[in-house]
Amino acid sequence: MDSVAAPARRLLVIHNPVAGRRRRGLMGRVVDALRLGGAEVAVVETTGPRDAERLATLAATGALTDGRIPDAVVAAGGDGTINEVVNGLLSAPTSHPPALGLIPLGTANVLAAELDLPCGVADLARTLAGAAPLTIHAGRANGRLFTMMAGVGLDAHVVEGVDPAVKRRLGKGAYVLESLAQIARWPSPRFRVVTEDAAGRRDEHEAASCIVAKGHFYGGRFVCAPQARLDEGGFQVCLFQEGGRLAALGYGAALVTGRLARWQDKRGNGPSGLGYRVVPAVRVHIEGPVGDPVQGDGDTIARLPVDMETAAPFRVLAPPLRSVSRLSSGAEPVPGR
Numbered sequence: 001m002d003s004v005a006a007p008a009r010r011l012l013v014i015h016n017p018v019a020g021r022r023r024r025g026l027m028g029r030v031v032d033a034l035r036l037g038g039a040e041v042a043v044v045e046t047t048g049p050r051d052a053e054r055l056a057t058l059a060a061t062g063a064l065t066d067g068r069i070p071d072a073v074v075a076a077g078g079d080g081t082i083n084e085v086v087n088g089l090l091s092a093p094t095s096h097p098p099a100l101g102l103i104p105l106g107t108a109n110v111l112a113a114e115l116d117l118p119c120g121v122a123d124l125a126r127t128l129a130g131a132a133p134l135t136i137h138a139g140r141a142n143g144r145l146f147t148m149m150a151g152v153g154l155d156a157h158v159v160e161g162v163d164p165a166v167k168r169r170l171g172k173g174a175y176v177l178e179s180l181a182q183i184a185r186w187p188s189p190r191f192r193v194v195t196e197d198a199a200g201r202r203d204e205h206e207a208a209s210c211i212v213a214k215g216h217f218y219g220g221r222f223v224c225a226p227q228a229r230l231d232e233g234g235f236q237v238c239l240f241q242e243g244g245r246l247a248a249l250g251y252g253a254a255l256v257t258g259r260l261a262r263w264q265d266k267r268g269n270g271p272s273g274l275g276y277r278v279v280p281a282v283r284v285h286i287e288g289p290v291g292d293p294v295q296g297d298g299d300t301i302a303r304l305p306v307d308m309e310t311a312a313p314f315r316v317l318a319p320p321l322r323s324v325s326r327l328s329s330g331a332e333p334v335p336g337r
């Protein structure tokens, strides 16, 4: 068993037992390593959707640990569980919530990839036990927080349509199948996207799909917005301008082969003729078919119309963030992180 020499930190782990069937055992090994290293660790399990959020709110005030507020609340699950824990922590009645820790057990683990969290048991435990917290910013969509990205259009329909049972069996393959099914019947609605930059300048755009990025990775380790950084407020708004099924397939192919981020130029047109632009913004308003889903971190978090803004910063236990110049803009499909 791995052991960790670290200062004693008090951690409360919120574990989603439904997530991470593929990474069974990882959480127990990390918890064992933490305890061997001297950390005080309590574990609570979620019982259903939104329970991680409720538990995180309680944890932030010490209600789950005899009144002693933990140094960090650790989300053990996929990006959906992490999203719930962040929502719970930041809605707790305290101005200084515990830091967020991660034990990534999900299908894509996009936030863990963005933070460059180590995969091995000992390194992960060492990060949770000893890393100095990083301050990062979440986004807010109609009141609901997201940490990595929010999207409308095709990707939001894929997220809403994917069958959890198929996802458990096929992992990321379930998203590929659902994307093809959605594209086959895609009605190509148009979205009106209003962006406001840090200087208060407003711009109006039309798009077939839109991803509002906080982090530069998407769907694992694919890159939509190379300039996006978690430790800065504001968003990179990715506009997929061309409608229709062929364009949707083209965008998907460009994303997974690492060419999408290179498509943006001054006119916003890729070599294929498909329009793709990335626009910085601090506020975003999106209209389209009323009630259309808005996905955030891989779950439906809101419905159109939607208003997005940067939320209060929070702390996360992770290694120092890489600089933008070292962030890749190529395809790096690394499944199972």
Ligand SMILES: Nc1ncnc2c1ncn2[C@@H]1O[C@H](COP(=O)(O)OP(=O)(O)OP(=O)(O)O)[C@@H](O)[C@H]1O
Binding pocket: 016, 017, 018, 019, 020, 046, 047, 048, 049, 050, 051, 052, 077, 078, 079, 080, 081, 082, 105, 106, 107, 108, 109, 298, 299
């Ligand atoms: N005990 C539980 N029983 C059933 N569902 C749960 C339980 N606890 C949490 N959930 C729900 O499980 C869903 C999936 O969780 P999560 O996204 O963390 O894992 P995943 O789907 O395996 O990973 P990923 O988001 O990376 O694909 C969330 O919507 C969450 O609300």
